[in-house]
Amino acid sequence: MQQHMSVKDLVTQSGTSFYWGMRLQPKPQRDAMHALYAFCRVVDDIADGIGDPNQKIIQLDAWQEVIAAMYKQETSHPLTRALAEAHEQFDLPEREFIAILDGCRMDATRQVRMETIDQLYQYVRRVAVSVGILSMQIFGVPENPGPDFATELGTAFQLTNILRDIREDAERDRLYIPLTLLHKHCVPNASLQHMLQHDNLADALCEMEYITRSHYDRSEELLHHLPRKRLRPALIMRSVYRATFDRMAARGWHDNAPLQLGRAHRLWLAIKTALAP
Numbered sequence: 001m002q003q004h005m006s007v008k009d010l011v012t013q014s015g016t017s018f019y020w021g022m023r024l025q026p027k028p029q030r031d032a033m034h035a036l037y038a039f040c041r042v043v044d045d046i047a048d049g050i051g052d053p054n055q056k057i058i059q060l061d062a063w064q065e066v067i068a069a070m071y072k073q074e075t076s077h078p079l080t081r082a083l084a085e086a087h088e089q090f091d092l093p094e095r096e097f098i099a100i101l102d103g104c105r106m107d108a109t110r111q112v113r114m115e116t117i118d119q120l121y122q123y124v125r126r127v128a129v130s131v132g133i134l135s136m137q138i139f140g141v142p143e144n145p146g147p148d149f150a151t152e153l154g155t156a157f158q159l160t161n162i163l164r165d166i167r168e169d170a171e172r173d174r175l176y177i178p179l180t181l182l183h184k185h186c187v188p189n190a191s192l193q194h195m196l197q198h199d200n201l202a203d204a205l206c207e208m209e210y211i212t213r214s215h216y217d218r219s220e221e222l223l224h225h226l227p228r229k230r231l232r233p234a235l236i237m238r239s240v241y242r243a244t245f246d247r248m249a250a251r252g253w254h255d256n257a258p259l260q261l262g263r264a265h266r267l268w269l270a271i272k273t274a275l276a277p
């Protein structure tokens with residue numbers, strides 16, 4: 001387990017829109033979200049690291065034991081002490097931390113393939129929606145429709161990541177576009193290099209675009225029933241993710257090179273969203 005970086009270090013070095021969004025929160029929520037983000041970074045780094053998958057699973061299992069100990073009020077790890085304070089204040093459900101670890105286990109294997117859209121949604125539920133549900137709890141969002149909003153927005157975020165990082169993931173022998181969807185568009189189940197160069201891949205990604213857009217749209221509908229001020233950190237992230245997604249869609253899916261918004265653009269979106277009524 002990683003112990004050499006503090007929660008603050010993990011967050012401030014992230015360079016993400018998350019950091020700027022959280023600066024707007026009251027200190028209790030800010031500290032809790034920093035601890036949650038740091039936990040996600042640590043376990044995600046385990047799954048993404050170079051090494052024996054069996055050793056990765058052992059490390060993730062160890063973290064599950066640490067989380068279990070935290071809920072028994074038996075914690076000495078600096079990160080889980082911060083999480084324990086967040087749990088004490090915001091009553092964070094243990095099952096969502098376990099879901100995050102289960103998602104990391106899916107990534108810890110030597111090769112990642114999503115056979116079906118249902119398997120993809122299972123993965124997304126674990127690695128993204130779980131984080132959203134914990135965040136809603138910290139933000140103090142009403143029970144209904146808070147979890148539904150977390151589900152739609154977390155799914156949109158993760159699908160955006162998948163579309164953005166398709167080449168980078170392939171370098172790690174990972175493919176998150178469901179094989180059934182690729183088969184539907186006559187992309188053969190071959191080497192990743194061959195699949196990424198196939199003429200019909202763009203058609204499959206276009207369908208993924210449609211699916212992703214539907215989750216963004218649904219999150220917008222649910223937002224009308226939620227307190228926007230409490231959700232400003234999530235809305236800042238949403239503005240950056242949505243702008244990235246829209247730019248990829250406008251570029252077209254025959255070009256699947258990575259795309260990132262510039263720092264100035266992201267900062268402008270953060271400020272614009274933060275100042276919105």
